[in-house]
Amino acid sequence: MSDVSTATEPATAAPPAGSPAQPTTGPATAVDVRGVSKVFTTRAGTVTALDDIHLSVAAGEFVSLIGPSGCGKSTLLRLVADLDEPTSGEIAVFGRPPRVAREARDYGIAFQQAGLLPWRTVTANVELPLELHGVGRRERASRAAELLALVGLTDFAGHFPHQLSGGMQQRVAIARSLAESPSLLLMDEPFGALDEMTRERMQTELVRLCAESGAAVVFVTHSIPEAVFLSQRVVVMSPRPGRISAVVDVDLAGAGERTDDLREDAAFFAAVTAVREALHHGTGTAVPTRGVDVR
Ligand SMILES: Nc1ncnc2c1ncn2[C@@H]1O[C@H](COP(=O)(O)OP(=O)(O)OP(=O)(O)O)[C@@H](O)[C@H]1O
Numbered sequence: 001m002s003d004v005s006t007a008t009e010p011a012t013a014a015p016p017a018g019s020p021a022q023p024t025t026g027p028a029t030a031v032d033v034r035g036v037s038k039v040f041t042t043r044a045g046t047v048t049a050l051d052d053i054h055l056s057v058a059a060g061e062f063v064s065l066i067g068p069s070g071c072g073k074s075t076l077l078r079l080v081a082d083l084d085e086p087t088s089g090e091i092a093v094f095g096r097p098p099r100v101a102r103e104a105r106d107y108g109i110a111f112q113q114a115g116l117l118p119w120r121t122v123t124a125n126v127e128l129p130l131e132l133h134g135v136g137r138r139e140r141a142s143r144a145a146e147l148l149a150l151v152g153l154t155d156f157a158g159h160f161p162h163q164l165s166g167g168m169q170q171r172v173a174i175a176r177s178l179a180e181s182p183s184l185l186l187m188d189e190p191f192g193a194l195d196e197m198t199r200e201r202m203q204t205e206l207v208r209l210c211a212e213s214g215a216a217v218v219f220v221t222h223s224i225p226e227a228v229f230l231s232q233r234v235v236v237m238s239p240r241p242g243r244i245s246a247v248v249d250v251d252l253a254g255a256g257e258r259t260d261d262l263r264e265d266a267a268f269f270a271a272v273t274a275v276r277e278a279l280h281h282g283t284g285t286a287v288p289t290r291g292v293d294v295r
Contacts, residue, residue, distance in 0.1 A: 229258060
């Protein structure tokens with residue numbers, strides 16, 4: 001049995017107006033976003049990319065962000081990753097400010113472009129974050145070997161990025177993001193450039209990797225089926241200014257494990273429909289939302 005429920009409220013209740021943002025929650029909360037807004041100031045004027053975002057992601061939970069192009073998905077991820085700062089509001093990562101979490105190496109990042117260094121071998125790319133943080137040579141080599149086995153690239157350890165396919169490069173990037181055993185993965189369309197078959201295989205691998213590592217994931221995607229296949233919750237955002245318009249709980253436990261068979265299951269289709277309807281509800285359109293892939 002599927003259990004697909006749609007909430008039109010933010011993932012967590014907003015604090016009463018005027019009350020200060022509460023400090024952090026306990027370690028069971030991977031990401032806590034409270035009343036976050038982001039305004040960019042450009043020569044052409046100001047752009048409110050995010051407006052009053054409240055979102056809480058539990059440790060070990062997989063949450064996807066979906067919404068039309070320009071609704072602020074990447075901006076939200078960048079704020080959590082400490083690549084930019086909110087204009088207002090508070091963010092905590094495992095109870096600490098994003099900067100402290102970054103310095104403590106609480107999270108790994110993987111983006112659409114694999115972002116590998118072309119002059120370094122596969123192994124040396126995976127070792128890079130460990131090297132930057134002073135981990136010794138022997139420990140680095142053993143961790144890289146373990147991770148390459150995990151993503152099925154042991155035989156390519158000595159290759160250079162240009163000798164790999166796009167999917168293989170992305171697997172290297174994911175191995176690199178896992179190098180420091182982060183409790184949180186921040187992923188911005190990591191499979192966006194892959195062909196459909198490779199993409200589905202990578203999704204299945206990611207589900208397995210996350211189950212093994214217990215990492216929480218915040219995953220940006222344009223694909224509804226991808227969001228449903230991967231996530232426990234799908235956060236639907238609306239454009240200009242970016243707000244959370246719905247949160248769809250995806251409980252596919254009754255449909256068995258998240259293997260390829262799930263893609264043919266009625267519960268899976270029901271969840272896809274729930275997300276699609278939440279997206280249309282948010283935009284008031286009956287046609288697919290621009291920038292969202294409903295296949
Ligand atoms: N550095 C910046 N300076 C000015 N405006 C920005 C900047 N970064 C993002 N924006 C604006 O903020 C809004 C949200 O952008 P963002 O990239 O977060 O959207 P998105 O939902 O990830 O889009 P897409 O799905 O197309 O990747 C857009 O209007 C964008 O133009």
